[in-house]
Amino acid sequence: MKNTKDQISDILRSSHLSVTDTRVKILELFMKSNGALEHSDFEKKLAGQAFDRVTIYRTLQAFIDKGIIHKIPTTDTSVQYALCRSECSAEDHHDHHVHFKCEECGNTLCLDDTDIPAIQLPKGYAAHNIEVVVSGVCKHCK
Amino acid sequence: MKNTKDQISDILRSSHLSVTDTRVKILELFMKSNGALEHSDFEKKLAGQAFDRVTIYRTLQAFIDKGIIHKIPTTDTSVQYALCRSECSAEDHHDHHVHFKCEECGNTLCLDDTDIPAIQLPKGYAAHNIEVVVSGVCKHCK
DNA sequence: TATTTATTTGCAACATTGTTGCAAATAAAT
DNA sequence: ATTTATTTGCAACAATGTTGCAAATAAATA
Numbered sequence: 001m002k003n004t005k006d007q008i009s010d011i012l013r014s015s016h017l018s019v020t021d022t023r024v025k026i027l028e029l030f031m032k033s034n035g036a037l038e039h040s041d042f043e044k045k046l047a048g049q050a051f052d053r054v055t056i057y058r059t060l061q062a063f064i065d066k067g068i069i070h071k072i073p074t075t076d077t078s079v080q081y082a083l084c085r086s087e088c089s090a091e092d093h094h095d096h097h098v099h100f101k102c103e104e105c106g107n108t109l110c111l112d113d114t115d116i117p118a119i120q121l122p123k124g125y126a127a128h129n130i131e132v133v134v135s136g137v138c139k140h141c142k
Numbered sequence: 143m144k145n146t147k148d149q150i151s152d153i154l155r156s157s158h159l160s161v162t163d164t165r166v167k168i169l170e171l172f173m174k175s176n177g178a179l180e181h182s183d184f185e186k187k188l189a190g191q192a193f194d195r196v197t198i199y200r201t202l203q204a205f206i207d208k209g210i211i212h213k214i215p216t217t218d219t220s221v222q223y224a225l226c227r228s229e230c231s232a233e234d235h236h237d238h239h240v241h242f243k244c245e246e247c248g249n250t251l252c253l254d255d256t257d258i259p260a261i262q263l264p265k266g267y268a269a270h271n272i273e274v275v276v277s278g279v280c281k282h283c284k
Numbered sequence: 285t286a287t288t289t290a291t292t293t294g295c296a297a298c299a300t301t302g303t304t305g306c307a308a309a310t311a312a313a314t
Numbered sequence: 315a316t317t318t319a320t321t322t323g324c325a326a327c328a329a330t331g332t333t334g335c336a337a338a339t340a341a342a343t344a
Binding site for chain 4: 285286287288289290291292293294295296297298299300301302303304305306307308309310311312313314
């Protein structure tokens with residue numbers, strides 16, 4: 001059984017990204033976290049550890065480009081990021097699961113086993129991607 | 143049949159908001175538009191007409207608070223706003239319709255007649271609100 | 285392993301977006 | 315017409331996101 005560091009190196013290498021401190025650290029945080037993270041979370045969690053704001057932006061963008069993480073839509077100006085499952089690739093982010101935002105703890109979760117139902121669009125509309133974000137109370141807060 | 147200005151005054155008054163130039167102008171833009179609008183749209187459309195940035199922020203927030211408009215989630219830092227239908231109120235934004243973002247024209251539309259299907263959440267999760275944003279190609283761009 | 289090459293990082297500077305307090309202007313109430 | 319309450323615009327600030335470039339680091343090569 002591989003340790004986390006090795007897993008992370010593998011993910012980076014298979015995405016053709018060099019293995020650097022920042023990238024390892026950020027992926028570690030994703031793997032430790034049970035929910036989505038946003039940019040400011042990284043600035044907080046990495047505070048004092050001398051990771052530049054700009055580097056965090058660029059790292060997250062690189063992970064998006066390579067299909068390692070995906071964005072979750074929000075109604076505010078924050079951008080939530082979560083790890084993709086293994087099936088995702090750079091070209092095709094098929095994260096066909098529901099996202100859940102808990103109004104109590106504020107956490108956003110990927111409900112990996114909750115499928116997105118088919119939606120009957122009006123005539124003339126073609127769907128490429130469907131995002132579902134449910135808000136409410138999660139099982140830990142109820 | 144009432145004209146738009148009168149309709150707008152009615153909406154504002156019934157929400158207990160004073161009828162001011164900025165509010166009328168912004169509601170007009172919403173009524174003219176066939177899709178969602180974001181803050182920067184107003185800065186552009188109202189450019190030269192001496193409406194302060196801050197006033198636009200406060201106007202949009204007031205409209206949200208009164209249930210006149212609602213936000214549509216996005217995966218970027220923009221915030222999209224669209225008119226609510228008459229059934230919405232300050233306490234209850236029940237906009238149970240699907241939102242559609244066209245990848246061609248960039249427009250975001252409310253598909254008012256497309257219902258959001260029921261979603262079976264895992265045990266322990268309680269849903270208060272469900273947001274569905276479909277992206278693809280709209281009927282005008284196909 | 286040492287050296288070269290390619291990539292990534294941190295810094296500085298800047299652009300954009302969102303917020304707050306307060307006096308002046310405007311709308312509503314009297 | 316006057317008073318009262320609300321809204322606006324300005325200034326100043328805070329937070330967030332972007333770009334160019336030299337220095338640092340990782341990967342590739344010898």
